[in-house]
Amino acid sequence: MIGLGLDPAEVLDPICSRAGCREAAAWNVNWRNPRIHTADRVKVWLACDDHADYLRDYLEARDFPVLVTAVGTTVDRVPDVTSRA
Template sequence: MTDLVCSRAGCRSAATKHVVWRNPRIHAADREKVWLACDEHVGFLRDYLAARDFPVSVRDGVPA
């Protein structure tokens, strides 16, 4: 099994959450993209996407 790491540039910490988002200008409503996040960077990644007016949610755990 591969260890899942945070999507934040330069971070190699284990992912504990997934940040689910989509760009409504190019993605259909049923399309979801997922970034993995460690506890330290989950807020940064969520805020980065929200600042661009992308629908975003944070879910515990990481996708299988």
């Protein structure tokens, strides 16, 4: 899913974006790089229950704003304030 430009709501069987994981995704990890993107540029990784925290923490450690939502939820923007699942 990473970098494919697909709308998560259009994917029939969303799979976790964590390397090597093939579990069904339950979460959207919405994020952006504030150094190059405005708040309305949203990138989405998908996460299973086991990897949602891992992916969120990975992005937060790099000071990227993150908003975790249920899979299939569309987010128009990722504000600078982060939100935990």
